[in-house]
Amino acid sequence: MSEYEQMLRKFQKELNAGTVSLVLLAILDRTAEPLYGYQIAKRIEEGWQVGTPVKQGTLYPVLRSMEENGLLTSSVEPSVAGPPRKYYTITDAGRGVLGEWKSHWTRTRDFVDATLEGNVG
């Protein structure tokens, strides 16, 4: 891998670290029913269409940490085939946090876009 590919990877990784939590909360906020990790990963993958940079394995620790912090609750249900599944639901606290993060996202996005369009700097 070239130096520039490595830097692109690092850039993607940093950008994703911030956006994955936001995307997870937004997906769980919109859904009518609780979702398990793989379902959420699938929705992200479909949303990205080609080559999502979010690996499934990176979602699980984020989901766990959000549950520990009270943004999500979970219930474990048996599945027809395979191990039991952990279904996640967003809490009221999670909705509150989502609202705050959304407004920070909007400001950051508008600032980055303004800079790229040459209106800053």
Next chain:
Amino acid sequence: MSEYEQMLRKFQKELNAGTVSLVLLAILDRTAEPLYGYQIAKRIEEGWQVGTPVKQGTLYPVLRSMEENGLLTSSVEPSVAGPPRKYYTITDAGRGVLGEWKSHWTRTRDFVDATLEGNVG
């Protein structure tokens, strides 16, 4: 600081880690003359208007690492008052990297926005 404030800080920090490098390159790409760290910080601050989450101190290591990776070059010039200043210029390699990062930014931004609008998940 409450638990949710801590999480907002963490979210901001992660989101900034990805966007600061992009913003730095974009500002240096647009400017006609080389800029030193404080000038870049000022432009970012003005662009954000109120309460930028990007601290000046966080810019310097990013600038240094970009120079080490060949995205920027620098020259040290004496200043009328105070210590000499390090002026940064974007390189051709830096412009190439900026182009790639821009397209990754655009895809990520559109995906996050689509999710927040309820078109994903």
